Each structure stands twice: as structure tokens, then as C-alpha cells.
Amino acid sequence: MATHDELVHVLLALAAIVLSGLIVGRAIARFGQPAVIGEMFAGIFLGPSLLGRIWPQGMQFLLPASITPHLRVIAQIGVVLYMFLVGLELDLTRLRDRARSAVVISFSGIAVPLVLGSLLAGYLHRQLGPEHVPVFLFGAFFCVALSVTAFPVLARIVADRKLEHTAMGVMALTCAAAGDIAAWCMLSIVVSFARSAPHQGVWTVSFAALYVLTMLGLVRPYVLRFVARQAQADSLSRGTLAGLFIALLTSALITEWIGIHALFGAFLLGALVPHDSKLARSVIAKLEDVVAVLLLPVFFAATGLRMRLDLVSGEAAWFACGLIVLAAFAGKFGGVFTAARICGIDTRTSLGLGALMNTRGLMELIVLNVGLDLGIISPSLFTMMVIMALITTCAAGPVLSLLARRSAQQDSAAVVL
DSSP: OOOHHHHHHHHHHHHHHHHHHHHHHHHHHTTTOOHHHHHHHHHHHTSTTTHHHHOHHHHHHHSOGGGHHHHHHHHHHHHHHHHHHHHHHOOGGGGTTTHHHHHHHHHHHHHHHHHHHHHHHHHHHHHHSOTTSOHHHHHHHHHHHHHOOOHHHHHHHHHHTTOTTSHHHHHHHHHHHHHHHHHHHHHHHHHHHHTTOHHHHHHHHHHHHHHHHHIIIIIHHHHHHHHHHHTTSSSOOHHHHHHHHHHHHHHHHHHHHHTSOHHHHHHHHHHHSOTTSHHHHHHHHHHHHHIIIIIHHHHHHHHHTTOOGGGSOSHHHHHHHHHHHHHHIIIIIHHHHHHHHHTTOOHHHHHHHHHHHTOOHHHHHHHHHHHHHHTSSOHHHHHHHHHHHHHHHHHHHHHHHHHHHHHHHHHHHHHHO
């Protein structure tokens, strides 16, 4: 339990995080970036990379080390609730004619980064890898980190640009969800090797598949009947909301126990609820602003405390950072775009999918924190990978804006003709 002083500092930190996220978010919106990018930068600004360099006493006052565990708990709760909301907004009925394309695009978005990552891992291990970590373990983790898509960040970008009901938005959400589940399964195997328990990775993959099948085959009919009963109610009662939270926490707890992170359990339960139901709309209306404005930015601040730009110094370090960014773009953007075109998707939509799937913000930060905690990657490589996550995520906004302008110009030309 937090002491009086810790509680005061936690409340002060929350106020500072929300305020900085609001200010930076509005500033960065002028450059066509979604608010979530501003929250990511705000979290880093509050850490040792900026505030800690120009005013160390201020950083220690706002974010003392004693409250870090409390902030991490709040951050995890915020991510779980946000992923539940993302699931509620996902329209599964639009996937019937796109299932094959989604599988191909998702697989390509993982396979190509894995190949490029394996080619780069040996060099990075010699330059930046911890000496006690075997090259195969380092390489496996780096490849997984390179193949991740930031599903929550992608969902925020899709929602901010009103793309959630378009073919591009639905396909991007579907591919990102499938790809991240696969990436988390691969990550669980890597973590099991790092902890000298390889058999745990096999069990994780097996139980994850069993849980997904159970939720889709056995739990979904009960969810649909529950949603149908709630459609007759005048409003969402506290009892109903409490029952929904119990189901949410149970699903998140099971996937955390399995080893694929609690946020996927939350997302899966939300995805079972029809997006256009009265229940989904009511829950989103009650939770969305609190989660997005208060809880989720805490995660970015907690990660910013662990990022140190001063560790990336010298030509060799920045050259390695450039290689990481290049491999990230070529692997994710290039792999997704090529697969989408092969599947017969038009060039504009394929480019949009590549830009969206190339976002790595939130999920990348989660994966990198796992690797840093286990000692698989060094603090300097952690910082480089965070830089890569920021650059690839920021690139999505300009690409989507350019595609939107070209589409508008083409529509205008068609009207004139």
C-alpha cells in the first residue's frame, strides 16, 4: 500500500503526465500526427532524456523512483482497459470476405522482418549485445521485436482518422491483431529460453490456441445472448457493468497466466461483443475518455523513465540505429505492401496498410521493456529500438494524409470530367 508521501507523488505525477500529454499532443497535431504520438513523446520528455538532463531535480520531484512500481501498475491497467475498448470497436462481420488476405498480409508482415532481423542480429550482438547473452537468444528477441505492430497505437490512429469502418481500417486492425498474437507467442518462447525453461513456450502456444478456440466456440454464444438481453434494457446498470468487468479481468488473467499478456484477453473478450450493439456503445461512452486521457499516457511516461538518449553517442551507435530503422521500414512496410498487392488490393490501400502496420509504438515498448528486464538487450539498444518505434509510428500520419489528399484530388478530377 502506498504511503502518504507516495500517494501525493503519484497524484502529482498523474497530473504532470496528463498535462504534458495534452500540451505535446496539441503541438504535434499541427504536423498531422495523432494525439497518441504526442503522448509517447511527452512520456519521454518527462524522463532522463530531456527533463532529467535540463532539470534533474524537477524530474526527481515529479517522478521519484519510489512511485515507479505504482505507475507501472496503473499503466498495465490502462493498457488492458484500452485493448478491451479496441475489441468492442472491431467489426468482425467485415472480415468474412477478407480472411484469406488478412492471413497472407499478416504472415508477410512478420516473416519479412524476421528474415531482415536475423541478417542484422549478428552485427548488433557484437556491437551492442550483452556479453552473457548467447547470439541466438539475442537474435531471436531482436527479430520478434522487429516484427511487432503497435496494435493499440494503430487502433488510435485508425479511430482518429475515422477509418475504423473502412476496408483499410478493418484489414489493418485484423492483420495487426493476428500478427501481434503470433508475435507474443514467439516472444513467450524466447522468454522461456531466457529463463531456461523451453517447454514453457510450447505450452504457451498450445494453451493460447485452445483459449482462442474456446472463446470463439463456447463463450461467444453466451456473450451474444447477454448482449441481446441488454438491448431491451433502458440503460447500462452497475450490476451489468460489474459483471462485464469481472469477465474482462478473468479473460485478461487467463491470457496473462498463459503467457501472451493480459491485454490480448481483454481484446478478445471485447471482440466477441458486436461493435454496433447497445452494450458496446454504452461501455465505450463510459470508459473511452478516462482510459485515453488518464490511464494510457502513464505507460508512455513509465517507459520514458527507462530511455536514455545519452547512451546513443558516436558514429557507430547512430549507424547501428539507422540500420535498425531501415530494417524496420523495409521489413514491415515493404512486406505488408508487397503482400497486399499480391492479394489484389489496390495500391492506395496497400500503401495505407503498410504505413499502419509499420507503427510499433505501444507494443514495441512493451516488448522492449520485457527484453530489458530479462537482460537480453542493453540499455543502449533499448534506446535505439525506442527511437525506431517513434520514427516508424510517426511515419504513418504523413503517409495517410498524402493518400487522403491524392484520393480527394482524384475524386475532384472525376467530378470535373
